[in-house]
Amino acid sequence: xxxxxxxxxxxxxxxxxxxxxxxxxxxxxxxxxxxxxxxxxxxxxxxxxxxxxxxxxxxxxxxxxxxxxxxxxxxxxxxxxxxxxxxxxxxxxxxxxxxxxxxxxxxxxxxxxxxxxxxxxxxxxxxxxxxxxxxxxxxxxxxxxxxxxxxxxxxxxxxxxxxxxxxxxxxxxxxxxxxxxxxxxxxxxxxxxxxxxxxxxxxxxxxxxxxxxxxxxxxxxxxxxxxxxxxxxxxxxxxxxxxxxxxxxxxxxxxxxxxxxxxxxxxxxxxxxxxxxxxxxxxxx
Ligand code: GUN
Numbered sequence: 001x002x003x004x005x006x007x008x009x010x011x012x013x014x015x016x017x018x019x020x021x022x023x024x025x026x027x028x029x030x031x032x033x034x035x036x037x038x039x040x041x042x043x044x045x046x047x048x049x050x051x052x053x054x055x056x057x058x059x060x061x062x063x064x065x066x067x068x069x070x071x072x073x074x075x076x077x078x079x080x081x082x083x084x085x086x087x088x089x090x091x092x093x094x095x096x097x098x099x100x101x102x103x104x105x106x107x108x109x110x111x112x113x114x115x116x117x118x119x120x121x122x123x124x125x126x127x128x129x130x131x132x133x134x135x136x137x138x139x140x141x142x143x144x145x146x147x148x149x150x151x152x153x154x155x156x157x158x159x160x161x162x163x164x165x166x167x168x169x170x171x172x173x174x175x176x177x178x179x180x181x182x183x184x185x186x187x188x189x190x191x192x193x194x195x196x197x198x199x200x201x202x203x204x205x206x207x208x209x210x211x212x213x214x215x216x217x218x219x220x221x222x223x224x225x226x227x228x229x230x231x232x233x234x235x236x237x238x239x240x241x242x243x244x245x246x247x248x249x250x251x252x253x254x255x256x257x258x259x260x261x262x263x264x265x266x267x268x269x270x271x272x273x274x275x276x277x278x279x280x281x282x283x284x285x
Pocket of ligand 1: 097142171
């Protein structure tokens with residue numbers, strides 16, 4: 001007998017969480033501390049433009065103040081660094097986000113380190129990465145934070161479980177692995193060079209795919225009953241979105257699975273709002 005997996009519905013959870021933000025934003029605004037987010041975009045990458053516009057729109061819908069700062073692809077890094085210094089000192093701004101990737105002539109780490117850690121709502125500053133690694137997080141990167149909220153919502157216990165992450169990026173894979181470690185899971189981080197990937201993924205009670213290749217994870221790579229988290233957002237030639245997991249086949253093997261769209265995606269911006277509101281609450285005292 002086969003059972004179809006339960007769907008982990010990020011869209012509904014995101015709506016529920018955002019409804020709960022309303023009171024916190026109103027309370028802050030009443031004290032003169034409306035939460036504010038500044039989003040910096042360098043260049044014309046079409047996907048980055050969409051993400052940045054979605055972030056600004058989400059702020060507006062949630063009652064946050066927001067600023068969008070757009071620079072041409074050939075801008076001098078000093079111009080962006082000067083703007084970050086100004087935003088660090090701006091009391092209207094509680095969160096500063098630099099959309100990645102930056103153009104090649106930027107030293108990405110130097111830009112991320114220029115953001116004051118108190119306003120680093122992406123959690124990419126070395127100080128915040130270090131705090132997370134030590135199990136004492138200050139800001140958790142938005143996508144892995146959203147995945148943790150989905151585990152919480154689904155009553156999925158991580159302690160003692162085999163967690164496998166495919167992808168080792170600073171944005172998803174690495175912080176996801178740190179969160180699993182902190183939760184008491186046994187953690188494997190795979191990458192594009194991993195030998196016998198399937199041998200690793202078949203052992204996963206929890207599998208996170210952050211690969212960037214459409215339908216890369218196939219049903220034969222899953223342990224029956226696994227929880228499957230698909231972080232991929234890939235655009236197919238026909239314009240449709242698809243994840244890193246072959247959803248239709250995987251849902252017949254997994255016990256719980258995130259769809260694309262409507263899974264992890266809506267949670268990422270939700271947790272960006274959560275981090276920005278949290279930053280404002282800390283500032284307000
Ligand atoms: N590029 C892809 N994902 C992200 C993210 O979560 N934050 C930023 N700043 N850039 C990204």
